[in-house]
Amino acid sequence: MSAALSSLPTLNKPDGNGASIDEVSKQIEGKHVALYFAAGWCPMCTSFEPSLLQFREAAISSGKNIELIYVPSDRQQGDVVKRTTAMNMLSVPLGEEADAMKTRYKIWAGAESMKLGTGRRSGVPALVVLDPKSGDELAFLAAESKGAKALDDWPLDDSGLW
Helix, strand or coil: CCHHHHCCCCCECCCCCECCHHHHHHHHCCCEEEEEEECCCCHHHHHHHHHHHHHHHHHHHCCCCEEEEEEECCCCHHHHHHHHHHHCCEECCCCHHHHHHHHHHCECCHHHHHHHCCCCCECCCEEEEECCCCCCEEEEECHHHHHHHHHHHCCCCCCCCC
16 A cells, blocks of 8 residues: 555545545556645635646556645535546545645635635645655645646656656
8 A cells, every 4th residue: 555545635626526545546546646635615725726637648648647635615516526526536525534634734715714714825726745665744835826837846857748
């Protein structure tokens, strides 16, 4: 089991059904995992997503596989399924598990401040890239403030992508 997997809660497949540990393990094996904090009602999120999906496709085309995991700030499960199906992403279940991830990484929508507090470092959209060796945070990409330019902050290695 990868370190990134061990740092994650239970996940759902894009269709909203629970994914087994084996399914998730196969899907993220050999990939760089990033948590994508967003909401469908958020105009900044929906305008950022074409750039994010282009980045993912360019990375995959160059042999650098990325797995994006959606951490929803949506208001209903149906909205999460609609978005994860359209973007082909696993997701953290809406509710307590998503809230725990938002609190852990201090990223949530302003609309969630009554529930989650005011001690956040960013709103949505934002990404947290996980270290494949430890599962810890490797990089924070502040898409709320930087938009598509936040993708320039993806951790690089000598080969140019990571």
